[in-house]
Amino acid sequence: MTERRLISGSSPYEPKLGYSRAVVQGDWCFVAGTTGADASGQFPEDPLEQARNALKTIRATLESASFAMCDVVRANYIITDANLAEVIAPALGEAFGDIRPAATMIVAGLVNPAMKIEIEVTAFKG
Numbered sequence: 001m002t003e004r005r006l007i008s009g010s011s012p013y014e015p016k017l018g019y020s021r022a023v024v025q026g027d028w029c030f031v032a033g034t035t036g037a038d039a040s041g042q043f044p045e046d047p048l049e050q051a052r053n054a055l056k057t058i059r060a061t062l063e064s065a066s067f068a069m070c071d072v073v074r075a076n077y078i079i080t081d082a083n084l085a086e087v088i089a090p091a092l093g094e095a096f097g098d099i100r101p102a103a104t105m106i107v108a109g110l111v112n113p114a115m116k117i118e119i120e121v122t123a124f125k126g
Contacts, residue, residue, distance in 0.1 A: 004024070007020060024066075072096065072123045078117065079106070
């Protein structure tokens with residue numbers, strides 16, 4: 001049986017809501033939905049900056065799990081307005097332009113009105 005490893009971040013919501021920043025199972029790493037708060041926990045008004053913050057957190061999470069961005073095979077983007085797709089595109093291109101994971105983008109409400117984007121990824125290294 002493959003070992004299951006939980007990766008925790010600094011969010012106070014992880015124990016409160018019962019989730020992990022990431023779960024590693026064998027050659028797979030599943031990173032939880034990640035929003036764009038900055039280092040102080042605030043959400044910048046700029047959606048592009050939020051996207052870059054979320055991707056920075058995802059990169060650090062993957063590295064702490066011994067994965068890399070180039071291992072990402074699936075990305076799910078949740079944005080609060082369809083017009084944000086073009087706004088955040090530069091951050092997505094910077095992070096995934098050469099990697100090109102399978103991706104889905106959904107328009108939906110998020111739990112905090114200050115949040116403009118949430119990104120979830122799955123990585124595989126086999």
